[in-house]
Amino acid sequence: MLAVKLTGIEEMEIVEVDRPSVIAPDEVLIKIKYVGVCGSDVHYYTEGRIGTQIVEYPFMVGHECSGKVVAVGSEVTHLEVDDLVAIDPSVHCGHCEQCLSGRPHTCLNNRFLGCPGQLEGCLTEYIVMPAFTCFKVTGLMDAEEAALLEPFTIGVYAVNLAGVVSPETRCAIFGAGPIGLSILMKLISAGNHKTGMVEPLDYRLEKAGETGAAWLVNATSDNVEKMVPELAGDLVDVVFEASGEQQAVDNALKILKPGGKLVLVGIPPAAQYVFNMDLMRRKEINVINVRRQNHSVEEAIQLVASGKVNLKQMVTHYFQLRKTPVAFDMVAGYRDNVIKAMIVI
16 A cells, blocks of 8 residues: 655655554554644654654654544444544553543653654555544544544644633634634634634635634734734733744733733744743733643534534645645645645545
């Protein structure tokens, strides 16, 4: 079967690998249908690392995926052959202190699809996964939507973690990429129509407006500190930082009200931020760090299946598996007004 592997910085190869032939009693064999290109995948492609997670070549990335069940292990009871499944790429152990305390997303023995040193990714035709990571969505959505659930769960979790439930809460999102748009869609589905978007690329701002952002600010050409309070009606209650940029953090502290919440969702390329502690301390800003998602897949499925959220509106490009390198180059360079690129397998 075909697979796409990183072989160096901004280098990929299409290779032939053996199709999985053996599955454990608690596993399933899945024929992959769609794979979303994620910003973290692109970090590995362009930099070969995220913080201490360093790629050893060759390596296959990719973790946002859906597929059809081809075979099930003898102990699997909730899935059958031909079921369409959304896949949670995080494989937790279930017995460490974090798992037992209800935090499987910070499992001390976690293995994640497409994460160096953990699990090979899903940019291939078939993969084997533990059955508990697979969520049946047959009849609830199509395969494309099922693959888009993974980034959406991060948006769902970020909003839930921040405790933003009131339609009157003034929110700002920095970064109108797939994660920022996912946060926006979750907020709108909860009845909050006061959320605005701060983003340097006009075409992404336009998409945020189409998605339902209450106001739009260009982070490059506009004075963020001045314009956001004017458009939002005051300093904001919550900022979701989904860009991974230092300037976004700097601006977020300026537009947050005293006692406000800064929710860090994006991944900084240099693996660190610098905070203005004078301003942060005087305002007593609460910082919330988001690690992927926790117990949010079911809610994400419900929101999509109910029609409250349209995930496909963030997708701009489709590529066949053999064209994966073209997709990664496009996303890495923000070319052709790309927002979300999908690999169709």
